[in-house]
Amino acid sequence: MNNKKAIRGWLMYDWANSAFVTTMIAAVMPVYYEKVAAKNLGGNLPEVYWANTSSIAALIVAVLSPIMGALADYTGSKLKFLGFFAVLGSIASLLMALIGEGDWLLASTLVILGTIGFAAGNTFYDALLVDVAPPDRRDRISAQGYAWGYLGGGVLLAINVMMIQKPALFGLPTEGNLRTQIVFLTVGVWWLLFTIPILRSVKERKRSEATASGTAISFTQALGASFHRLGQTLRQFKRYPELLKYMISYWFFNDGINTVIVMATIYGSGIGIEMNNLIVALLITQLIGFPSTLLFGRYAEKLGAxxxxNVSLAIYIVIVTLGFFMENATHFYILATMVGLVQGGSQAIAxxxxxxxxxxxRTAEFFGFLTISSKFSSVAGPFVFAIVAGNTDSSRIGILSLIAFFIIGIILLRFVNLDKGKREALVGEDGGAA
Structure with a gap:
């Protein structure tokens, strides 16, 4: 399938769900959780409970992703699953408006549900790239998806920050939690509203197992068949050696990218940068990321994916190195700009x-594998940071240690033959039958 309406619908989903990451995960909810929802816990328990909330959500997503991917591929229903998880995440965001003082358990539960909706939905969204884009345009369209995600997440975050800092402009009270609770409502509405285009305009290929006979199958039959196919995939990974080599490389450099994202705010705060400056830097990354990711897609088409x-990963090495010497908010803004230049592009090309x-x-199934493996591998970056920073008593050396992830990723990427890997994928179509 190759039509503009389907591509636009696919792109709009990144615009839709990125608001959850920027507002709920990166900027507003963590502060609200500590200051309001977990206010009565005392000590550092709010931070501990927030970390546990994130870990539980990641674990559930890691377990669900390959199962849901296999099931969606078998039944030819990636769109249905995406719609289900988008609604789940949207409703969880809407219900966060009910969170008040001391409601840390409700907050944790809803954040877990929202994270599951976001991450599981993205498994099916990523897999639909094959259905909407021809091979020669996938680099550019994938980059456009990330670009629209940056713009959508950045636009709503900017509005949300204004609602919190300048509530009078929106007719909101200056005291109390109401303005922040309304911010949570906007995320749920935004996510739900902009999910409609992908559900209406994208058509996916149907799997022959579920449709060739013309006989309807039960959920139990589909689930059983999905587990069988999942086992087949595990056994037949040797059929795709280039894919396996790429996945190992991906585990390293993607872990480095994710750790930069996760540790940036904590690292900046630790060296004395004010929270307002950190939020502004996040907005800079989002807004710079939109045009940069689009340009990066074009760049990849000309230079080769x-x-x-490799170029984007080399720039990350420069970013991490400069982060070691960072001293003030201006430096943080500069690094945020550099991250915006390559973050979306590197993720889109990957x-x-x-x-x-x-x-x-079997795209949904294999993207499920990518999700679960990257979830587990993403533990390594923060762990290495913590070990190095703890043993050296220096967060600067800890951040510098992340260079290793990018260097190893670049080295391993050199051994991946993309042309050979594409041929292996086609030969292995439909369970590896030549």
Whole structure:
């Protein structure tokens, strides 16, 4: 399928759900959780409970993703699953408006549900890239998805920050929690509203197992078949050696990217940068990321996806090195700009490369594998940071240690033959049958 309406619908979902990450995960909810929902816990328990909330959500997503991916591929229902998880995340965001003082358990539960909706929905969203984009345009369209995500998340975050800091402009009270609770409502409405285009305009390929006979199958039958296919995938990974090599490389450099995202605010706060400056820097990253990711997609088409990815990872090495010397908010703004230049582009190209290396009929299943493996591998970056920073008593050396993840990723990427990997994916179509 290759039509503009389907592509626009696919792009709008990144615009829709990125608001959850920027407002709920990165900027507003963490502060609200500590200051309001977990206010009565005392000590550092709010931070501990927030970390546990994130860990539980990640674990559930890691377990669900390959199962849901296999089931969606078998039944030809990636869109249905995406719609379900989008509604789940949207409703969780809307219900966060009910969180008041001491409601840490409700807050944790809703954040877990929202994170599951976001991450599981993205498994099916990523897998639909093959259905909406022809091979020669996947790099550019994948980059456009990230770009629209940056813009959508950044636009709503800017509005949300104004609602909190300048409530009078929106007719909101200056005291109490109401303005922040309304912010949570806007995320739920935004996510739900802009999910409609992808559900209306994208059509996916149907799986032959579920449709060829013309006989309806039960959920139990589909689930059983999905587990069988999941076992087949585990056994047949040797059929896709280039994909396997790429996944190992991806685990390293993606862990480095995610750790930069996760540790940036804590690291900046630790060296004395004010929270307002940290939020402004996040907005800079979002807004710079929109045009930069679009340009990066074009750059990848001309230079080649692998070379473009290597360039972005090399820039990350520069960013981490400069982070070691960072002293003030101006430096943080500069680094936020540099991250905005390459973050979306590197993630988009990494996604489109992966899409080229998986069997076209099993994209959701293989993207589920990517989700679960990257969830578990993402533990390494923060762990290494903590070990190095703890043993050296220096967060600066801890941040510098992340260079290793990018260097190892670049080295391993050199051994991946993308052309060979694409041929392996086509030969392995439909369970590895030649």
């Amino acid at each position: 692998k070379k473009a990815l 996604r489109s490369i992966y899409a080229e290396l998986v069997p076209p009929a």
